[in-house]
Amino acid sequence: MPRQVPIMQLFLASTALLALLRPHPVEGAVIKRQTGNVNDVTLDIVNAQLAPDGFTRSTIVANGTYPGPLIKAKKGDTLRVTLNNKLSDPTMRRSTSLDFDGVFFNTDNSFDEGTPFVTTCPLGPNTSFTYTVPLEEQTGTFWYHSQLSVQYVDGLRGPLIIYDPEDPQADLYDVDDESTIIQVGDWWHNSTLPLLEGYEATGIVPVSDSGTVNGAGRFNGGPAVPFSVVNVEAGKRYRFRIINQSARNVFTLSFDQHNLTIIEADGIAVQPLAVSQLEILAGQRYSVVLEANQPVDNYWLNAPYVGGSPDRNLNQNATLSRGILRYAGAPEADPTAPMTLGPDTGVLVEANLRPLVADPPPEPDVNITLNLVVTDGKAIWNVNNVSYLPPQTPTLIKILNGATNASDFNVTENTFVLPANATVQIDFPPNDDDEAHPFHLHGSNFWVTKSNSSDVVNTVNPIKRDVVGVGAAGTTLRFRTDNPGPWFFHCHIFWHMQAGLATVMASGLDEIRDEVHPSAEWEALCPAYNALPADEQ
Template identity: 75%
Template sequence: MSLLVSAAFAALLALPSFSEKIPITLDIVNAFGAPDGFNRSMVTANGTYPGPLITATKGDTLVVTVNNLLDDSSMRLSTSLDFDGLWVNTPDAFNEGSSFVTTCPIAPNASYTYTVPLVDNQTGTFWYHSQLSVQYVDGLRGALIVYDPDDPLKDLYDVDDENTIWQVGDWWHNSTLPMLAGYVATGIVPVSDSGTFNGVGRYNGGPEVPFFVVNVVQGTRYRFRIINTSARNVFTMSIDSHNMTIIETDGTATSPMTVNSIDMLAGQRHSVVVEANQPVANYWINAPYVGGSPARNLNQNATLSRAILRYAGAPEEDPSSPMSLGPADEDLNALVEANLRPLVAAPAPEADINVTLNLVVTAGKAQWNVNNVSYLAPEVPTLLKILDGANSTDDFNVTENTFVFPPNKIVQVIFPPSEDDEEHPFHLHGNNFWLIKSNSSEELNTENPIKRDVAGVGSTGTIMRFSTANPGPWFFHCHIFWHLQAGLATVMASGLDETRKEVHPTQAWNDLCPAYEALPPELQ
């Protein structure tokens, strides 16, 4: 099958629905494509990279049917889908999509329907991707937007539609199975060949694939929703001669903050308002990235990671200005994460429980530890163990690194400063957290901290708090998926009795594990 560049199909899925239930069908297929000019077999949703845009309106329910039609044995043949950033209430925990935490993967030639109510008036910018091993590195990722007809910040922008979504991501020419084997053998995380902007990129010595073009009209204000769909890379976003006003962070409405450069870790999202207030011309959208030494992959040239902001009336050509990495130091007004504030100020609740998580890598090995434990996915999903009677940490394997908390408590997670030179984007599934201390600052903020679901953990230390008022087993892991695969993960399980009372899986969910376990290894 060939990769379909199907803007029309994506737009169809993006049309607003007047139904409370949004039916979506994703055929997970292998398709050949060349996002950066290098042709390879990929794992895709409906044959496209990125996958089809999914949209909904506040209060809707997503009904996503996944048909696993994968047949290329050079990559994983089973699959599982996660809806990154969406809150999942306890009764729906079995549809959360985390392989071996809340579900088993979907076997080849099988189907499963995820029913995900959009709860608590949640709106904002999200995405979906495979949650099986490092499979989304092979292409299974796409945007998911929940619109708010009553957006309190809508007077700041004029346009917010399927054409104002920016998905940046790292891209590899090799498939994941040999890269993962190389990582296990050497402990060296694979370095991407390129970066893509809405599925388009370039690499050193490769063909000059036309840059993605973002069309604007002079005098119009645009809400651009930026999603870092990487499995490793940190992207630095900027637009020549234009400022960006941040109004959303990981689904949280943000007190407007104007900057000209934003660092985005894997899994993070921001909405920014950009006013097309410059002379009619073409301008570079800069999206350079870092993620491992370029010396380990000579294809990599972060300067080639970019797109074009084209004003109506400008010639159809590349900007005349040089390709830069963003604003010069003397002009830099970069986002400092610690300065983000929610639109509606509210204090963080006091912590009832404190947990310290120390992250350590085993030298020379593809092994990461959290409190001296390297996470290893169990054969029986965590949720199934809870439903079968697990009551305490002792009822889980040590390598499941499962923390058990009572319901209706506030847990404070402390990541001490790390000597590791890489910032780890820790992501909480099914919920979000108050960011009490950002890795970007020494400041402690309990008065009006931002709430988000991905935050960096690194050299200065990070502190976050989350509530256990939503019982269930929720994956909490590094969104550098190579590190996750090497053990940099935990499960935050709360209210086990309440989970048993409220979670009633369907027969289709019950059938997933026996079907997957019956597969020979090459089909898993």
């Protein structure tokens, strides 16, 4: 569906129920362990009146909570996720589609991958669809969210953790469970349709009202919503899995009087790296180890953010974005230390990260340069002078029907046709933009041979991840096309993605036709979606 949307009346909630002023506990997804290591998960996508920062509004969420319920599995499992679309609020999108960020669908079931108009069509209201998600050898910290337009701004986001029973770094921590997941996100009082309408009219990216930590936040002039609490015991070491579920904001995390040791980035184990402050872009994830070695007390978990000028939204106050690290035995009270932006030393430099096991990238077989440009005064982004528009017929269907080269796709699909089992190098030249674009690749991860955080080119032991910052210093990455499919490659600032900052990396088209065997359920999605009236799409 084109990024233009029909004009909808602005929906604003006017009351705040006291029960909604407290952080809402996240209930577990319905998971039933079956033989053959298949986890059955049920997510009901519903409209719910919630107030994460004290302002009540209608939301789009999984199982009634923001963030959504934890989906957890272990290495080698297969997730079978049934999505029941129960959306009914006409002030927001009523169709939906789910993306499992960072999880690699293999060729045989790439049709289940969940990217609207690339691998599938959205799921209409009052219908269901089951995604089959083979996890294979992947482990680490992931998340799920709506991939339709900017819908996850309305709340549809949640954690997905794949535990490794034989984690080679298990001796570095004592606790790693639901209590050690930290989710940060930008929060918006207005729903996405009027926000998107304003963006398209002015070219100004919307600015969030607040930031949330595990579903709780505050804004200027709003109620004193209790801060989210992370509980620890003195003497223990905790693996905190940090997920930035924002549609725009960059968060910088720190804990007063505690250092952090990074051991994972986007599902890839890294050599331990000590920092005191962790900058994390939209879509990125890190695991850090915190040792509870300070006197028993309450300490601030600082999570200030940036994302557009706060002058454009006077609700913003970055110092209110925080939580509490509470030692067992400490009083149930806010820390007595002042609210600050956290330490200003020991900041993570991405280029300093190294993989736990060195995996040098092969020399490239294909070289692509991607130039990112925004049209002055308009909300249109271009990649190599093309602004991505989703096609009516998904890319995968075109491939299955015989598309073989770039000319078989619309120019506005910005599709790069790549050979199977090749190494592709992507160069993002330095640009003048004042914010790093977090580019995310579906279907595989990539080596970051030149990080935006450094001028150093590293082809010996660069990290691999699936979201990387692209900005003023330039970025170079490489990836293998050993998982054939049409894979979306886009900015994870979803406002930018919706405005055209995206491409499709389509690799191994012949292999796709040989190996992909769509289900009847998948084949029914597009006819059903295309038959919907516009207000239900």
